[in-house]
Amino acid sequence: MKRYVWVDGTGTDFTNWFRGEPNNVKDSEDCVEYSAYTNAWNDNNCYISRSFICKAPSVLTIDART
Helix, strand or coil, rough: CCEEEECCCCCCCCCCCCCCCCCCCCCCCCCCEEEECCCCCCCCCCCCCCCCCCCCCCCCCCCCCC
């Protein structure tokens, strides 16, 4: 299976592929997109423009005093 990484080169510690994905159709799907319809990930061609997902800490601290 292909190894997907963030643009900074760090690996992923979570995946949520839709069933049958990633399938790398025509050996041309090197990027990942999120589908709100399936609530899962799909691999797709990198030349297709999509919105982006930001990497965030797994735990967020919220100051309830503000």
